[in-house]
Amino acid sequence: MTVVDVEPVEPVAKRRRRRLGSVELLAALVVVGLLGRGVLLGLFDSPRAQTLVTVFVSVMVQALPFLVLGTVLSAAITAFVPTRFFERALPRQAVAAVPVAGLAGAVLPACECGSVPVAGALMRRGVAPAAAFAFLLASPAINPVVLVSTAVAFPGQPKMVLARFVASLLTASVMGWLWLRLGRPGWLRPVRVTDSHTERGWAAFWTSCRHDVVQAGGFLVIGAFAAATLSVTVPPRWLETVAANPVLSVLALAVLAVLLSICSEADAFVAASLSQFSLTARLAFLVVGPMVDLKLFAMQVGSFGSRFAVRFAPTTFVAAIGVAVAVGTVLL
Amino acid sequence: MRRDAQAVLLLLVGGTLLKISLAGTYVRYVKAGQLPLLLAAGVVLVAVAVVTLIAELRARSTVDDHAVDDHAADDHDHHHGESRVGWLLVVPALALLLFAPPAVGAFQANRNGTALSAQADTDYPPLPAGDPVTISLLDYAGRAVFDHGNSLAGRTVRLTGFIIPGAGGHPYLARMIVACCAADARPVKVGLTGEVPVGLKQEQWVQVTGTWLDQADHDAVNNELIPYVAVSSLEEIAAPDNQYES
Numbered sequence: 001m002t003v004v005d006v007e008p009v010e011p012v013a014k015r016r017r018r019r020l021g022s023v024e025l026l027a028a029l030v031v032v033g034l035l036g037r038g039v040l041l042g043l044f045d046s047p048r049a050q051t052l053v054t055v056f057v058s059v060m061v062q063a064l065p066f067l068v069l070g071t072v073l074s075a076a077i078t079a080f081v082p083t084r085f086f087e088r089a090l091p092r093q094a095v096a097a098v099p100v101a102g103l104a105g106a107v108l109p110a111c112e113c114g115s116v117p118v119a120g121a122l123m124r125r126g127v128a129p130a131a132a133f134a135f136l137l138a139s140p141a142i143n144p145v146v147l148v149s150t151a152v153a154f155p156g157q158p159k160m161v162l163a164r165f166v167a168s169l170l171t172a173s174v175m176g177w178l179w180l181r182l183g184r185p186g187w188l189r190p191v192r193v194t195d196s197h198t199e200r201g202w203a204a205f206w207t208s209c210r211h212d213v214v215q216a217g218g219f220l221v222i223g224a225f226a227a228a229t230l231s232v233t234v235p236p237r238w239l240e241t242v243a244a245n246p247v248l249s250v251l252a253l254a255v256l257a258v259l260l261s262i263c264s265e266a267d268a269f270v271a272a273s274l275s276q277f278s279l280t281a282r283l284a285f286l287v288v289g290p291m292v293d294l295k296l297f298a299m300q301v302g303s304f305g306s307r308f309a310v311r312f313a314p315t316t317f318v319a320a321i322g323v324a325v326a327v328g329t330v331l332l
Numbered sequence: 333m334r335r336d337a338q339a340v341l342l343l344l345v346g347g348t349l350l351k352i353s354l355a356g357t358y359v360r361y362v363k364a365g366q367l368p369l370l371l372a373a374g375v376v377l378v379a380v381a382v383v384t385l386i387a388e389l390r391a392r393s394t395v396d397d398h399a400v401d402d403h404a405a406d407d408h409d410h411h412h413g414e415s416r417v418g419w420l421l422v423v424p425a426l427a428l429l430l431f432a433p434p435a436v437g438a439f440q441a442n443r444n445g446t447a448l449s450a451q452a453d454t455d456y457p458p459l460p461a462g463d464p465v466t467i468s469l470l471d472y473a474g475r476a477v478f479d480h481g482n483s484l485a486g487r488t489v490r491l492t493g494f495i496i497p498g499a500g501g502h503p504y505l506a507r508m509i510v511a512c513c514a515a516d517a518r519p520v521k522v523g524l525t526g527e528v529p530v531g532l533k534q535e536q537w538v539q540v541t542g543t544w545l546d547q548a549d550h551d552a553v554n555n556e557l558i559p560y561v562a563v564s565s566l567e568e569i570a571a572p573d574n575q576y577e578s
Contacts (some may be wrong), residue, residue, distance in 0.1 A: 022338045026422065041431060054433040055515050060359035060424040060512035061549045062351060065366070065373035070374060149511070188441040206387070209380045214338045218417030219343070220426060226445075231515060236444050236553055266512030273447040273518055276554060302417065 003231050006028055007285050033060040048232050054321035054322035056228035059295065062263055063113040063220055068213060071112030075208035076122030079201055083126040094128045098176030101131035105139030106242045109208035112194045113220060129183065132175035137316065140290035141168035142266040150286070153268035160279065165285045166267075167327040171320045178315065189305030198296040219302035222297025230294075234259065240276065254321050257289035280328030287324040292317045333418055339384035341421055346377025348425040359484065360435040361489060362513045384522045403574040435575040436514045438535045441496050442544040445554025448473050464541050468577050469507040470520045476544055476559030484544035491522065491561065492539050492572065495532045498523055499549050503532050504558065507542035510576040522557040523549055523560040537571045 044053055090097040102121075108115060119136035123129055130294070140146065142165050154160040239256070242248040252273065262270055267289045271282040290296075290311050300309040333341075351360040353370045360368070388529060427433060448470075456479040458467050469491050474482050491505060498504035503524050509515040542560075542563040549558040 021335070023340055026340055026419075029422055030426065033430050037430050044431070050434060051436050051439045053427060054360065054436050055429065057427050057433055058436075058514035059425050060357060061349070061352070061361040061370070061428075062366070064345070064517070065369035067371075068373040077355075084547060125521050203387075206380060206383050209376075210335070210338050210342065213377065213380070214333065214341060214347075214418035214421065222417070223422035224424070227515065232439075234443045240554065260515070262478070263512045264517050266516040268517050269511035270518070273445075277373050 006156050007152035050230045052228050055231055056225050059227060059261065059263075060221065063111070063224065063295070064217070065261075067117070067216055067220060068109045069110050070117045071209055071216070073108070073114070074117040075205045075213060077118070077121040077251055078124055078208045080126060086122070086125055086127045086236075090127065090131060094130055094180055095177065095251065097128060098134045099130040099169070099173045101127070102134035102138035102172040102176065103142075103232040105135045105137075105172070106142050106144065108139045109143045109145045110140070111146070111301065112293070112296050113216075113263075114138040115305050116296070118214055119309070121208075122302045123188075129188065130176040130179040132171070133179055134172045134202075136172075137175055137291045138172035141165075141172075141287065146264050146268075146290070149265050150268040153272040157279075160283070162211035163174065163213065163283050163327050163331040164286050166331065167283060167320075167324045168290070169289060170327065171316070171323040174319050177313075178319070187308045187311060189303075189308070215302050216299050219298040220295055223261060223293075223298035226294045227259065227267040230259045237272070243273070243276040243281075246278065246281075249277050250284045250321065250325060252279045253277055253285040254288045254324075257285045258293050258317065260289075261293035261295040262289060273277070278328075279332040280325060283328045283332060284321055284324040288317060288320045291320050309329070333416060335384060336388050338418065339381040339388065341418060342377045342384070343381035344425050345421050346374045346381060348428050351373035352428055356573060357432055358419035359576070360514065363510055363578055373388070389551055390435060435516050435571075436508055437494055437575065438496050438506070439510065440517055441494075441521070444519055444554050445578045446473070446521040446558055447509055447553045448477055448520060448556050453551070457490075458486055458518065459481055464490040466490045466492075469493050469505060470509055470577050472544075472561065473520050473522050475560055476522075477548070477557045481544045481546060481559075488541060488543055488564070489561070490539060490541050492537070492569070493522070493573075494571070495536045495538060496508070496521070496534055498558075499552065502526060502549075502560075505561070506536065508576050510578050514576075520577070521551065521558045523547070523558055524563050524566075525560050526563040528563050528566060537569050539569050541565045 036138065044050055091100055105115065107116060117134050118139075119132045122132040122135060127135075146164060147161055150164055151161045222312075241254060242252045257267070260270070267286060271285045274282055274285070297309055297313050299315065304312075335478060338503070349370050350436045352361070353367060358367065358370055382383070458469065458477050459475075464488060467489055472484070472489060472491055475481065493505040493507040496504050498521075503522045505524055506519045506521045508514075509520055510517045523539065525545070532538070540561065540563045542561040543567075545560055545562045547560040549560075551558050
């Protein structure tokens with residue numbers, strides 16, 4: 001490791017400034033990190049702490065490319081796609097637009113980190129929030145990459161793929177319709193005025209990219225750290241004790257999906273290995289995970305505001321469990 | 333957060349992604365197949381940072397220094413409390429650059445049940461040629477448990493993994509299986525019996541040669557079967573670059 005990676009700090013830091021700015025702060029942080037490396041290493045000496053750090057950076061390394069993909073896509077929508085495109089593409093009635101937007105989520109081949117910025121961009125481009133939320137929830141669960149990995153994880157059980165698709169799309173639509181009935185625009189953070197009105201084209205593209213990565217990335221860090229902490233502290237043995245109870249097992253796996261915050265492209269493999277649980281309980285794991293989890297919650301707070309997230313996430317959790325149990329009873 | 337600060341932050345994050353990709357250490361954190369995505373993301377982040385810095389420099393050279401200093405250089409949104417959260421991105425970047433966290437291993441392998449059930453395939457083709465034949469630990473365990481050892485009988489196999497303490501005084505050979513990133517890593521475990529030296533240290537990487545035998549333990553965590561291999565020779569090795577199987 002060399003200091004090459006942080007070299008670009010210098011030309012900026014050299015500029016004349018009257019007071020300490022954030023760039024100088026960043027440079028100072030890097031220096032402190034370099035000097036205090038030995039002390040910090042000592043803090044993370046135990047296997048548990050080391051595993052925590054590895055799991056934390058792994059979630060970040062895994063999620064960042066998808067966050068960047070989602071951000072670039074959302075920036076392109078913000079900057080280049082005219083509002084009337086979505087007016088034509090989606091049914092005029094919001095009730096009908098909800099499931100259509102959910103189904104359209106299948107075109108974004110990314111896990112949940114990518115769908116948050118895209119849903120934000122859709123709203124900035126005039127798509128009804130209810131439809132944008134249906135897209136947000138459905139996309140990470142029903143895109144082809146995720147469905148294929150589900151099929152691979154459950155060999156010889158195509159009904160699991162079908163059940164995941166149906167239950168996820170249904171939950172997303174239910175949440176969209178619920179928003180139409182009960183949602184209040186005041187819960188959402190106001191749309192950023194500058195981006196959507198004064199800037200267009202490339203300037204808007206770069207601004208939107210930069211802002212979304214920094215903002216959503218910061219919240220992703222919070223979620224990733226929470227998930228890593230829980231993944232090295234919650235004893236897997238606890239799961240054993242509830243696996244036999246049909247009600248508790250569904251709840252336990254739904255909660256586990258929230259806590260572990262596993263990428264939707266990988267969660268099917270984890271679900272498959274939880275073989276002591278019923279298929280319905282594992283379906284609940286697969287439906288809840290891409291819609292409600294710690295890192296997603298943190299990112300929703302970042303993109304849509306905390307007043308929104310504290311209402312939306314728990315409701316989604318309940319809806320996802322309900323739909324998963326219903327679909328599981330019928331299909332599995 | 334100021335625009336130039338955001339640019340430097342993105343340069344740091346993008347540079348970190350490029351560094352772990354090019355140095356090859358990314359395989360400790362995500363599946364090897366993610367390399368193109370990591371490289372692309374790194375390049376995009378660096379590009380966003382560079383474009384922002386250039387725009388910023390231009391703005392400064394054309395606009396009066398006074399005006400730039402406080403307001404124009406601020407980001408457009410004035411939720412300062414919210415945009416400050418972006419600083420947290422420094423944490424994973426510095427963790428990766430300064431500490432290069434190791435791959436997950438014995439700690440998770442001991443805590444979690446063997447992940448065999450995920451591979452409950454029914455058809456096992458014959459083993460490839462070779463004596464001994466080198467196969468993955470997951471493949472061995474799958475054939476031993478679900479193929480009841482049929483495709484393993486009469487063959488000598490070579491397996492690679494790390495040591496964790498097992499049941500009944502037998503050490504286990506373990507390997508982490510990763511589907512996406514190290515957060516979803518689950519262990520697969522195989523018991524070692526036969527010519528096993530005493531005093532093997534936990535986490536020591538070894539290569540064993542041996543044959544299948546009809547013996548299995550139940551994993552204390554999830555009650556899944558842990559098959560055994562009768563070891564004829566065991567060699568301590570350095571940890572491989574990619575410690576995961578997938």
